[in-house]
Amino acid sequence: MRKRVLLIEDNPENFFLMQYLLEKGGFQVMGADNGWLGIEMALFNIPDIILLDIQLPGMDGYSVMRRLRSTPELAKIPIVAVTSYAMAGNRELALQNGANGYIEKPIDPDAFTGQIEAFLNSSNTEVPK
Amino acid sequence: MRKGSKRCFFMDYIRSRGEEIDRILLYAFLIFTFALFIIVPFHAKTLKVGIAQNKPKVYWDEQGNPSGIFVDILDYIAEQEDWEIEYQKAAWDENLQLLESNQLDLVADVAFTTDRDKIYEFHQIPVLFSWTQIFARKGFQISRLDDLNGLRVAALKNSVQASLLQEMGKGLHLDITVVTATSFDEVLALVRDNKADAAATNYHFGKLNARRYNLEETDILFEPSSLHFAAPKGRHIDILKTIDKHLADQKRRPDTQYYRILKKHTSEEHEHGIPIWLIWGSLALISVTILLLVTVIIFRHQVHKRTAELKRANQDMEKRIEERTEELSLAMHKAQVADMLKSAFLATMSHELRTPLNSVIGFTGILLRQMPGPLNDEQKKMLSIVQNSARHLLSLINDVLDISKIEAGELELHMKEIELVPIIEDVFALINPQAEEKGLELNLRVSDHPRFIIVDERRFEQVLINLMGNAVKFTFQGKITLSYYAENNFLILRIEDTGIGIPNEMLSKLFQPFMQVDMGIDRKFEGTGLGLFISRKIIEMMGGSIEVQSEPAKGSCFTIKLPLSPQETPCENESC
Numbered sequence: 001m002r003k004r005v006l007l008i009e010d011n012p013e014n015f016f017l018m019q020y021l022l023e024k025g026g027f028q029v030m031g032a033d034n035g036w037l038g039i040e041m042a043l044f045n046i047p048d049i050i051l052l053d054i055q056l057p058g059m060d061g062y063s064v065m066r067r068l069r070s071t072p073e074l075a076k077i078p079i080v081a082v083t084s085y086a087m088a089g090n091r092e093l094a095l096q097n098g099a100n101g102y103i104e105k106p107i108d109p110d111a112f113t114g115q116i117e118a119f120l121n122s123s124n125t126e127v128p129k
Numbered sequence: 130m131r132k133g134s135k136r137c138f139f140m141d142y143i144r145s146r147g148e149e150i151d152r153i154l155l156y157a158f159l160i161f162t163f164a165l166f167i168i169v170p171f172h173a174k175t176l177k178v179g180i181a182q183n184k185p186k187v188y189w190d191e192q193g194n195p196s197g198i199f200v201d202i203l204d205y206i207a208e209q210e211d212w213e214i215e216y217q218k219a220a221w222d223e224n225l226q227l228l229e230s231n232q233l234d235l236v237a238d239v240a241f242t243t244d245r246d247k248i249y250e251f252h253q254i255p256v257l258f259s260w261t262q263i264f265a266r267k268g269f270q271i272s273r274l275d276d277l278n279g280l281r282v283a284a285l286k287n288s289v290q291a292s293l294l295q296e297m298g299k300g301l302h303l304d305i306t307v308v309t310a311t312s313f314d315e316v317l318a319l320v321r322d323n324k325a326d327a328a329a330t331n332y333h334f335g336k337l338n339a340r341r342y343n344l345e346e347t348d349i350l351f352e353p354s355s356l357h358f359a360a361p362k363g364r365h366i367d368i369l370k371t372i373d374k375h376l377a378d379q380k381r382r383p384d385t386q387y388y389r390i391l392k393k394h395t396s397e398e399h400e401h402g403i404p405i406w407l408i409w410g411s412l413a414l415i416s417v418t419i420l421l422l423v424t425v426i427i428f429r430h431q432v433h434k435r436t437a438e439l440k441r442a443n444q445d446m447e448k449r450i451e452e453r454t455e456e457l458s459l460a461m462h463k464a465q466v467a468d469m470l471k472s473a474f475l476a477t478m479s480h481e482l483r484t485p486l487n488s489v490i491g492f493t494g495i496l497l498r499q500m501p502g503p504l505n506d507e508q509k510k511m512l513s514i515v516q517n518s519a520r521h522l523l524s525l526i527n528d529v530l531d532i533s534k535i536e537a538g539e540l541e542l543h544m545k546e547i548e549l550v551p552i553i554e555d556v557f558a559l560i561n562p563q564a565e566e567k568g569l570e571l572n573l574r575v576s577d578h579p580r581f582i583i584v585d586e587r588r589f590e591q592v593l594i595n596l597m598g599n600a601v602k603f604t605f606q607g608k609i610t611l612s613y614y615a616e617n618n619f620l621i622l623r624i625e626d627t628g629i630g631i632p633n634e635m636l637s638k639l640f641q642p643f644m645q646v647d648m649g650i651d652r653k654f655e656g657t658g659l660g661l662f663i664s665r666k667i668i669e670m671m672g673g674s675i676e677v678q679s680e681p682a683k684g685s686c687f688t689i690k691l692p693l694s695p696q697e698t699p700c701e702n703e704s705c
Contacts, residue, residue: 011484017491024500055480084480092543106487106523109494 002028003120006047008038008064009082010057018051018107025113035059039067042074049120050074051103053082054090062097069098080119082107175213176368178203178358179224179236182312185337185394186257186356187237189218199237199256199358201390206375220311222287225249231361235368239359240289250362252369254376255355257391259331261290263349264339266320271327272348274301281306283316283325290329293352317342333395468537475533482526489519531663532642542585542670549582549620553613556593563601570608578615579693584671592664596624596687599660603685604628615693619673622689630681639677640665 005022009015010033019029030047032038035056042050050068054061061081068074081094081102094102101119103112180187180195187197195216207214217224217233227233228249240259241251263282265271271280274297284291286309298305308325310316313334319325321342328335328344339345360369379387493516495501497509504512534540557573564571582589600609607627614621631639642662665675673691 013488014484017488017495020495020500021491024495084483105483106490109491110498 002026003048004028004030004045005116006038006042006050006052007031008033008035008050008052008056008061010034010053010055014053014105017109018112021109021112022116025116027113027116033057035061035064035067038064039071039074042068042077043071046073047077049116050077050079051082051116052079054084054094062093065094065098078119080116174210174368175215176207176234176365177215177217177232179217179219179227179233181219181221181224181238182314183221183238183331183334184313186259186331186333189216193218197237198390198394199356201394202256202376202379202387203235203237203358203372205386205390206372209375210371221285222311225287225359228359228361231364233361234365235358235360237358238356240354241357242289242354245359248362249359250364250366250369251357251359252373252376254373254380255357256376257333257356258353259333259356260353261293261329261351262332262335263347264317264320264328264330264335264344265326265347266323267343267345269326274349274351275303277305277327277349278303280326281308281324282327282329283308283310283319284329285309285313285316286311289352289354290331294329297351314338317344320344337395471533471537472539475530475537475539479526479530483523486519486523486526490516490523493519528660528663535663535666540666540670542588542667544583544585544671546581546583547586548580549578549613550580552586552590552593553611556590556597557611559594560597560601563598564609567601567605569601569604569606572608572610574610574612576612576614578613579620582620582691582693584691585667588667589671592667592689593622595660595664596689600624600626600628600685600687607684618693620689620691620693622691623686624689625684625686627684630683630685631677631679632681636677636679640675 003026005027007015007018007022007029009018009031015031015033019031022029030041030045032041035052035058038050038052052061052064056064059067065079065081068077068079078100079098081090081099082105083090083094083102084105091102103115180189180197180200182188183197185197187195187199189195195218200216203214206212217227219227221238224233224236225239228236236249238256239245239249239251241255245251263271263277271277277294277297282294282305284294284307291307291309294305294307297303298307308319310319313330316325316328316330317335317338320328321344327347327349332350335344336346358369358372360366376387379385493512496504497512497516531540553573557571561571597609597611604626605628609627610623610625612623612625640661661675668675668689668691671691673689676688676690677685678688679685
């Protein structure tokens with residue numbers, strides 16, 4: 001049974017990159033380009049893991065995470081935040097708002113799928129190298 | 130006119146006659162005529178009259194003008210009779226002597242005595258009556274002649290009073306010491322100054338002047354006398370007769386010049402009742418008061434002026450302070466805005482720059498893994514170049530952002546206690562392939578070390594990767610050794626290589642930004658030149674240091690020192 005990944009990302013190129021890698025890695029990918037849609041889709045079709053960009057239009061990533069955590073059906077799903085290197089506080093903030101871990105942009109295409117799998121298999125908050 | 134024409138006529142006459150004798154006669158006549166004009170204004174009589182200071186009977190004022198009862202009366206008579214009076218001032222007894230020797234025609238204010246009548250000529254009717262009054266210091270109680278016993282009594286020299294006192298003393302068996310003075314003023318002064326106990330003066334003088342000398346009238350009086358003008362014996366009989374005629378005439382009625390003169394001289398003093406010193410004192414006081422008032426007013430004016438000036442200066446100051454404060458707050462505001470803009474810029478740029486790189490790195494990676502399909506060797510080679518360039522670009526962006534943050538004081542460290550060994554192992558794993566590629570040996574030397582260290586994990590790793598990467602970059606044969614151990618509460622990490630080394634001149638500049646071993650178009654070594662600068666900054670912010678030793682062609686050794694227990698508040702930004 002393929003694991004389902006909910007990908008909430010507004011940049012089409014980034015989305016394509018991650019989607020391609022994930023599908024090649026054996027995942028089923030659902031996508032939304034904003035937080036509202038993302039939450040709706042999650043409720044519609046409960047995913048196994050949620051991958052979301054911090055910088056989203058409208059409702060930002062942190063709010064989405066809080067929403068997800070406060071929705072009982074979705075509260076237990078592991079969330080991985082996609083952060084940016086320069087924003088030092090982002091990582092901590094992501095973790096505070098309910099993320100289980102984070103991946104930094106630009107992603108390493110060779111390691112990406114492995115990282116997602118690691119998150120699925122454990123509830124580590126650290127990014128496995 | 131008449132004289133002039135006479136002269137002219139005579140001049141003509143002289144000229145016409147032309148004889149010397151006539152000329153002499155003529156001049157004599159002219160001199161005579163001329164003298165006549167001088168002599169004619171002369172009165173028939175000029176009298177030299179001796180006067181003394183004996184106010185109010187006879188005296189002269191401060192300007193030296195003769196005055197007094199005798200003077201005024203004589204002046205009046207002289208006016209009637211067309212006499213010319215020449216007053217001569219002297220002391221009283223001097224005058225009598227001069228009279229005796231005929232150097233004076235008259236002397237005023239002479240008391241008639243039978244003795245004197247033998248020596249001088251007197252007129253009949255007295256000008257004034259007088260008597261001797263004894264004056265004493267205020268409160269000195271004497272009332273009878275007997276009280277003069279044993280006292281010093283001052284009197285005018287050669288006066289009636291003086292001789293009277295002598296006689297009385299003998300006659301009444303009283304011990305009276307007569308102290309003589311040259312003027313009535315001096316007589317009173319002697320008593321005031323306690324050189325005598327009582328003063329004998331004529332009543333008029335004493336009454337008018339006693340107060341001035343702090344003396345008062347006593348009940349002792351004697352020897353009434355009549356006062357006259359006196360002439361030398363046998364002379365000026367007609368003058369004296371004339372004086373008598375006038376005096377008799379004047380005394381007949383109460384509204385004559387005589388009585389006016391008397392009144393004038395006997396009541397004068399009372400007008401000057403206010404002692405001079407009081408007048409002067411009051412004037413002085415008033416002047417001083419006015420002066421003080423003026424001074425006060427001036428001062429107050431000055432004070433007001435100064436206060437106003439100060440106030441104005443103060444206001445100016447305050448206004449300027451306000452302006453400055455406004456300027457400052459504006460500047461601060463601008464700085465804050467700039468700061469915010471810079472932070473926003475950094476955030477935006479980092480995000481914006483990374484996004485396209487994400488695609489480049491990501492998709493080249495996918496292509497190189499031949500996920501969409503196989504690649505021929507050329508394609509692989511080219512895509513590798515693209516990927517490397519992308520990675521290089523990413524490190525550049527990272528470095529630039531790091532530098533910006535350091536310069537802006539915004540680089541933050543998140544110190545955490547982490548396990549040392551896994552970090553080292555990760556770094557090794559990353560560097561190993563690069564070393565292997567160049568045929569270099571990568572060694573790890575481990576001694577006694579702590580298990581945990583407190584660092585910003587990512588940054589610490591960044592530094593290690595930077596130094597290790599440099600070691601590999603600049604070594605073409607031999608080995609790279611990483612050793613680490615604890616020493617004196619510090620963690621020491623040493624990265625040694627057998628590379629090309631660093632020339633001496635470069636050593637000091639090594640950690641400066643944008644410094645590279647070789648610069649120029651023909652660069653053989655890639656790198657931003659920022660790595661060491663950032664690495665050192667990061668290590669310093671963590672409370673440590675990086676040192677370097679090198680020998681060209683032999684190798685280099687970089688030593689990192691990190692405190693095992695950093696201070697309570699480790700540097701979280703550049704303001705260390």
